[in-house]
Amino acid sequence: MVGDKSTTTTAIGRTTNAAFKRDELYLNLTVPNLFRCPISMDVMKSPVSLCTGVTYDRTSIQAWLSQGHNTCPATMQVLPSTDFTPNLTLRRLIHLYVHHTTSSPPELSPNSSLSSSLRNSLISQPEALELIKNLSSRDTASSATKLVEFVRFSEENRRFVANSAVGVSNLVEILRTSEETQVSDQILLVLAIISPENGVKELLNEKILKSDFDYLSKFFWFFRKGSLSSRIASAKILESIASDADSQRKIAEKQGLLFELYKLSNEETDSNAVEASLSALIAVSTSKTAKKELVRFGIVKTVGEILSGSEAVRPVIEKAVEVLASVATCTDGRAAISEDEGCIMGVVKRLMKCSGVATEHGIVVLWSLCCLARDRTAQEAVLKVNGVTKVLLVMQSDCSAGVREMCGDLVKVLRVKNSKSCLASYETRTTHIMPY
Structure with a gap:
């Protein structure tokens, strides 16, 4: 009898955990953006507001401030005060929403549309690796988008792609062969996101600057024809591969490329674009000739x-x-x-x-x-x-x-x-x- 009771208790615990995870997963998929923390993107448990008016989860903003930051993460405004105030109204709304939503969530049957959405948006590490290997398939655009979401999700995922045997090499190769603008945009984003990981800058330098293919002409095209996000990503990648005097010279001397980087700082009002372009210009323009060009x-x-x-x-x-x-x-x-x-x-x-x-x-x-x-x-x-x-x-x-x-x-x-x-x-x- 004791054994039966123990088995029953274990089964109940597993069922409860499964139900909890199902509820939590359903909530994360349906929750309004207003209820998400801008830092963690999770549902806020203890929302607090900074003097800028932006609300964050208490744990997330405390971690941000404890790292020595004195800015609002969402607006990047310098904070005259790092004090925050509990947002009691929003906390009550979140509590009501969570209680109402998880009290009777729909069944996630294998054939339901929500289950299909889950399978399409949440991918595992092996699936991410398969995406990288098969990005030449017909479903390239959506696959590239999934890969961006994958590396944005966690540091572990970024390290996984960075350290995989085919990750960086295949992604750079796709930049060379792809004729779809949307695919190139997404691949640039992935490379820019993983570039700070150990060994990635060196590998990107080798694949882009030491290849027989003229990748710098591709980057010139991205600056001229790509979306704002792809231009920002291109600037970050160029900054990361400008690791020595020879690399800096190659980038700075590529016809039109230095001017396109300058234009990004001069013509855009988006702070991320201006920062990325200025950072790249600092990394690339180390020679007297390049500096004189910038002045001109x-x-x-x-x-x-x-x-x-x-x-x-x-x-x-x-x-x-x-x-x-x-x-x-x-x-x-x-x-x-x-x-x-x-x-x-x-x-x-x-x-x-x-x-x-x-x-x-x-x-x-x-x-x-x-x-x-x-x-x-x-x-x-x-x-x-x-x-x-x-x-x-x-x-x-x-x-x-x-x-x-x-x-x-x-x-x-x-x-x-x-x-x-x-x-x-x-x-x-x-x-x-x-x-x-």
């Missing part, structure tokens, strides 16, 4: 508009100032920046206002103009927006030794330029600064 395209004016505006998010500002620091290492770049007073003022404006990274790149730009080139126009532009005070504040901050030394040089140069200021007799070795 108008990168200084573009960056100046980004820095002077009020809508740019932190990652874009960081990349924008880094681009300026890069082009400021060549004579043409310094001359172009000096001629754009608004750009210089934008750099000064962003010191200590965005992030430590942006601040340090900004100091490099100002030092290149005011100290290295001794450009009087640039010095006057910095003084016009009280740049000396900003530089002194940077010196007091937790900056690197090299940046602190550049700040000292800037103060010396600018105090001479502004000899009537109280800073004329300022000693840069002073450890405590009161710039009032």
